[in-house]
Amino acid sequence: MVIIRVLTAILWLHAITGYTQSITPAQLVGTWIGESVEVDLNTVVPLPYRLTFRPDSSVQMAVMANRLATRTVRWQSKDRAVQIDTIKFNPAQWTLKGNQLIVNGWAPLRFRKLTNVSLDSAAVLKRIVGHTWSTDSLSYSLFEDGSVCLKNEKTGNTALHFWHLVPVEESLFLIIKGSQEAEDRNTHYPVQITKINSNTLTMQGWKGEHWGDFTLVRTGDLKPNQRCVPSGFQLCNTFLVPTEAKYMYAEYKRGRLGAIRRIVAREFQPMAEAKQSGLVRFRFVVNCEGKAGMFEMMTLDENYERCQFDPRITDQLRRICQEKITDWEPGKGTGTDKTIYDTSCLLTFRLKDGQITEIFP
Amino acid sequence: MQSFIRITLFLAFFLSFFKNQAQNPTDWLFWQFSNMVKYQQPSSGESSQRNYRDYGFQIVMTKDSSKRSDVLTYRALGELKYGNYDRAFADYEAAVKLNPKLAGEVGWRYLFLLRDYARALTYLQAFDELTPNFDDPIDDYSVNYLKGRAYAGLGDHENALKAYSLTISQRAARLGIEWVDYRYLVARGVSYLVQKQAVEGLADFDMALKNYPKSSMAYYHRGRALEQLGRFEEAKTAYRDARFFLLTTNAFERDYYYEQPDAAYDEDIDEAIQRLR
Numbered sequence: 001m002v003i004i005r006v007l008t009a010i011l012w013l014h015a016i017t018g019y020t021q022s023i024t025p026a027q028l029v030g031t032w033i034g035e036s037v038e039v040d041l042n043t044v045v046p047l048p049y050r051l052t053f054r055p056d057s058s059v060q061m062a063v064m065a066n067r068l069a070t071r072t073v074r075w076q077s078k079d080r081a082v083q084i085d086t087i088k089f090n091p092a093q094w095t096l097k098g099n100q101l102i103v104n105g106w107a108p109l110r111f112r113k114l115t116n117v118s119l120d121s122a123a124v125l126k127r128i129v130g131h132t133w134s135t136d137s138l139s140y141s142l143f144e145d146g147s148v149c150l151k152n153e154k155t156g157n158t159a160l161h162f163w164h165l166v167p168v169e170e171s172l173f174l175i176i177k178g179s180q181e182a183e184d185r186n187t188h189y190p191v192q193i194t195k196i197n198s199n200t201l202t203m204q205g206w207k208g209e210h211w212g213d214f215t216l217v218r219t220g221d222l223k224p225n226q227r228c229v230p231s232g233f234q235l236c237n238t239f240l241v242p243t244e245a246k247y248m249y250a251e252y253k254r255g256r257l258g259a260i261r262r263i264v265a266r267e268f269q270p271m272a273e274a275k276q277s278g279l280v281r282f283r284f285v286v287n288c289e290g291k292a293g294m295f296e297m298m299t300l301d302e303n304y305e306r307c308q309f310d311p312r313i314t315d316q317l318r319r320i321c322q323e324k325i326t327d328w329e330p331g332k333g334t335g336t337d338k339t340i341y342d343t344s345c346l347l348t349f350r351l352k353d354g355q356i357t358e359i360f361p
Numbered sequence: 362m363q364s365f366i367r368i369t370l371f372l373a374f375f376l377s378f379f380k381n382q383a384q385n386p387t388d389w390l391f392w393q394f395s396n397m398v399k400y401q402q403p404s405s406g407e408s409s410q411r412n413y414r415d416y417g418f419q420i421v422m423t424k425d426s427s428k429r430s431d432v433l434t435y436r437a438l439g440e441l442k443y444g445n446y447d448r449a450f451a452d453y454e455a456a457v458k459l460n461p462k463l464a465g466e467v468g469w470r471y472l473f474l475l476r477d478y479a480r481a482l483t484y485l486q487a488f489d490e491l492t493p494n495f496d497d498p499i500d501d502y503s504v505n506y507l508k509g510r511a512y513a514g515l516g517d518h519e520n521a522l523k524a525y526s527l528t529i530s531q532r533a534a535r536l537g538i539e540w541v542d543y544r545y546l547v548a549r550g551v552s553y554l555v556q557k558q559a560v561e562g563l564a565d566f567d568m569a570l571k572n573y574p575k576s577s578m579a580y581y582h583r584g585r586a587l588e589q590l591g592r593f594e595e596a597k598t599a600y601r602d603a604r605f606f607l608l609t610t611n612a613f614e615r616d617y618y619y620e621q622p623d624a625a626y627d628e629d630i631d632e633a634i635q636r637l638r
Binding site: 038039040041042043049061062063065068069070071084085087088089090093103104105106107108109242243244246256257258259261262279281283298300304305306344346348350357358360361 | 385386387390391393394395396397398400401402403404405406407408409410411414442443444445446447450451474475476477619620624625626627628629
C-alpha cells in the first residue's frame with residue numbers, strides 16, 4: 001500500500017508539472033499569442049489574447065481583435081519569478097516548453113511565441129473572401145458581410161460565426177467568433193495565416209486537438225448574395241464545457257417533468273421482458289434557443305453495471321427524447337444574472353422488466 | 362469548504378469569460394493573473410475529470426478510513442450530478458463499507474437522486490439501527506421520513522404510514538405540530554389517500570397548509586382528498602388554489618435540482634379541474 005501511495009504521488013506530481021523549465025527575462029521578450037486555457041484535464045478553451053513583452057520593462061496586453069483598447073503595464077523577472085504590474089508570480093508558475101509559455105495556476109494559460117510572417121492584409125483579404133476553404137474535416141465559407149459558415153464535414157453540421165483579419169506586428173491572424181445569437185462572444189482559437197496562394201491557405205494554430213500547421217484548399221466560390229444558412233444543432237457557446245454548464249436549470253416549458261411523463265406515457269410501448277431492468281440515462285444540451293442536441297445515452301443494470309437493453313426499448317426512448325420532448329426552455333443564470341446559457345441536462349428512466357417505473361432529472 | 366470555494370471560483374471564472382463583461386477588454390486576463398497567484402494549483406469544477414483524478418489521489422493517499430470515505434462521497438456527488446451513475450454508485454458503496462455511518466447519506470442519494478427505493482431502504486434502515494430510538498437527521502430530513510418515502514416508492518404504504526407517523530409524532534411532541542415540516546404531512550396524506558383513508562389525509566393536508574400556506578402540492582392533494590369524500594365544490598376550490606400557487610410561488614416542489622415526490626404539475630391540476638366541471 002505504501003509503495004502504491006509513493007508511486008501515485010510521483011505520477012501525480014509528474015502529471016501536474018510536466019517537462020517544463022522556468023523562464024529568463026530574455027526568453028520572455030517578444031510577442032506571445034494566447035493559445036488555450038486548460039479548464040479540465042484534456043479540455044481546453046481558446047485564449048484570444050496576446051502579450052508583448054518589451055525590453056524596456058513594459059508589457060502590452062491585448063485582445064485578439066481589431067480596434068479594442070490595450071493595456072500596458074510594467075513587468076520584471078527576478079530570480080526566475082515574473083512580476084506583471086503588482087502581481088508577483090512564484091518562480092514555478094511561468095514556465096517554457098519549447099515555444100510554448102505556460103502560466104500555471106488554477107486554470108493554466110498557454111501562449112505561443114509569435115514567429116512573424118509578413119503578409120499584406122489587403123492582398124490576403126482579397127484572396128480569401130468569397131471562397132470556401134476546406135480541410136478534410138472542416139470547411140470555412142468566408143462571406144463578404146463578415147459572416148463565416150463553418151461546416152463539419154463529418155457530421156454535416158453548419159454553424160454561423162463571424163470573421164475578421166487581425167494584424168499583429170507584420171503577421172495576420174484569422175479570428176472567428178460569435179454565433180447565431182451574438183456576434184461578439186466566444187472567440188475561437190486564433191490562427192495565424194502563414195502562406196497563401198490562389199488555391200491553398202496555410203495557417204498555424206489550434207486545430208482539433210493539436211497546435212500546429214494545417215492547410216486549407218479552396219473548394220468553392222461563394223455567390224455575391226449567398227448567405228450562411230446554419231443547419232443541425234447549434235451551440236451558442238461553441239466552447240461549452242458540459243461538466244461546468246450543469247448548474248443552469250433548463251426547464252421544460254409545459255409543466256416540466258409532469259408534461260414529460262405524460263409524453264412518455266403516451267408514446268412508450270412497454271415490453272414485458274424480464275432482465276430489462278435498470279437505468280437508461282440521457283445527457284444532452286439545451287442550447288440558448290431552447291433546442292436540445294448532443295444526446296448521449298448510458299444504460300446500466302440494477303447493479304449499476306454498464307449493460308445493453310433491448311434496442312426496442314432504448315430506440316423508443318431515444319426517439320421520444322429527441323423527437324417528442326421538444327419544448328425546452330433555455331437555462332438562465334441565477335440571481336441577477338439573466339443571461340441565457342447552453343445547459344447540460346439529464347433525463348433518466350428507471351426500468352423494471354421492460355416497464356418504466358420512474359422518470360427523473 | 363475548500364471544495365465549495367474552488368467550485369465557486371471556477372464558475373465565476375467561466376461566467377466572466379463567456380459573458381465578456383470586462384470594462385477594459387484585457388480585464389479578464391489581468392484578473393486571471395491575479396487569481397493565479399492566489400490559487401496556484403489547477404482546479405476544475407465538481408464533476409470535472411481533474412476533480413475525479415485529484416479525489417482519486419486523495420483516496421489512495423489518505424490513511425484515515427473516515428476521511429477516505431468522505432472523499433469518496435464528494436467524488437460520488439459530482440459524478441451523480443453529471444449523470445455518471447455507475448461511477449457514483451461504486452464510490453458510494455465503497456464509502457459505506459469504509460464508514461457505515463454514511464449509510465444515511467447514501468440512502469438519501471439513492472432515494473431521491475436515483476429512485477432506487479429498495480437499496481435506499483436497506484441503507485436507511487442500517488443507518489437508523491445505529492441509534493434505534495432516535496429519529497436521526499440526514500441533511501434536512503429525518504431518517505423516518507426518508508424511510509417512509511422509500512416504502513411509498515416500493516408501494517408499501519402501510520409501512521410508509523408507520524414511518525411518517527413516527528417522525529411526525531416525535532417532532533410534534535418535541536417542538537409542536539406547527540414545527541413539523543409540511544412535506545412530511547403531505548407525504549403521509551398522500552399515503553392515506555392511496556389507502557382510501559381520505560379523512561385522515563385531509564387532516565394532514567390541512568395541517569400542512571397551516572405550516573406552509575403557499576404549497577401548491579398540498580392544495581392539489583387536498584383537492585384529491587375532498588374529491589374522494591364527495592365534496593366536489595371544495596375540491597374545485599382547492600385545485601384552483603393549487604394552480605394559483607403553482608404559478609405564483611417558487612417552483613421548488615417540482616424538478617428544481619431534485620423533485621419533491623408529491624409535486625403537483627400543471628397537467629395534473631388542469632385534468633382535475635376539467636374532471637369536476
